[in-house]
Amino acid sequence: MQRVGRYRLLERIGVGAFATVWAARDDELDVSVAVKVLADNWTQRADIRGRFLSEARILRKIDNERIVRVFDIGELEDGRPYFVMDYADKGSLDQRMDEGTIPVEEAVAYGIQAAEALSVLHQHGVVHRDVTPGNLLLRTDRDGKVRLVLADLGMAKALAESSGLTQAMGTPSYMAPEQASGHGFDARADVYAVGAVTYALLTGKPPFAATSMLDVTSRGPNVRPISLSAAGLDAPRAVDLVLTRALSHDPEQRFESATELARAFRTAMKGIRPDPPPRQRKRTGRAVLGWVGLALGVVVLFAGAFYAAYRMVG
Known part of the structure; x- marks a missing residue:
């Protein structure tokens, strides 16, 4: 296959269970694209x-610079559908990691951009579900700056579920515990994934070793990743605190949104400690009885004081 529609295929740059991605050239418009x-x-x-x-x-509906844009859609002679999108000339964060150590400022900047991209996605009611270094791409803008863009939208998972495949889809080492367990999850699963990706960019490996969903679901709720300082990194302590919160086992303890995570990263790079997560206090029967007893005691105390004052006046 040399061409797809008017697009000249150059090389295969990605292969998955459901689709193949090609680097291609639109000779009519003289631009590089991905098909x-x-x-x-x-x-x-x-x-x-x-x-x-x-x-x-x-992707076409969102049409945001933080998200891979779609330009065309069509069908091959054999019936296979395809779509044409932005070409990431700088590859993925996976490839960036292969190049060697990433400075702290650069790694956190990628984390901020990833969180901002996911914020756009969440505003459109879409949870990505498969944020990994391979789905975060780098492309050069017209002004020469390299920008991170989000790709794939986690559709491989949706396709796997629709097809009835039994194998686990996605990357366990970047997956939130509640998502791996199959229980209800929301945008905070993507917040966890951005934390895991940023941690990997900083240290060279994900925060937790996991090769299967079982590895994720069997991890204790109090297990924490190795701190950045223990990993030998000269990073602000505040960044460590942001990552710890983003990677919390309990989604209620994470940042409420990707926007909040991006803001926390920016603040942390200034050396400012982030606000702690809210504590979830559970009221037990004993605690309730204690409050009732206290209230009754106060009532009795005031009644006694009132009666004593009445006797004195009388």
Whole structure:
């Protein structure tokens, strides 16, 4: 296959269970693009085709510089759908990690940009579900600056569920515990993933070793990642605190939103400690009885004082 529509294919840059991504050239507009093609073994599944194309529609609808943009959509002669999107000329954060040590300022800056991209996604009601260094791409803007953009939208997971595949999809080492367990999760799962990615950019490896969903779900709620200082990094203590909160086992203890996480990262780079997470206090029956007893005691005390004053006056 040399061409997809008017797009000349140059090299294959990504292969997954459901699609292949090619670096290509639009000779008519003289620009580089990326072309994503559904795998031929899923072409006849209407539900799979629908989910594949829904990713293109969501990306097109969002149309934000933080999210990979879609320019065109079509179908090959053999029936496989494809869509054309931004080409990331600087590769992914995975590739950036392979190049060597990433300075603290650069790594945290990527974390901020990833959180900002996810904030855009969440505003459109979409939870990514598969934020990894491989889905965070780097591309050069017209002004020459390298910008991080979010790709994939976690559609591989949705496709896996739709197809009935039993193997775990996604990357366990970047996955929030509640998501790995299959229980209800929300945008705070993406907050966890950004924390895990940023930690990996700083230290060279994810915060927790995990090769399966079981590794994630069996990890105790009080297990913490090795601190940045213990890992030999000269980073502000405040950054460590932000990561610890973002990577909390309990979503209630994490940052409420990706926007809040980005803000905390910026503040932490100034050496300012972030606000602690709210404490969740559970009222037990004994605690309730204690409050009732205290209230009754106060009532009795005031009644006694009133009666004594009455006798004195009388």
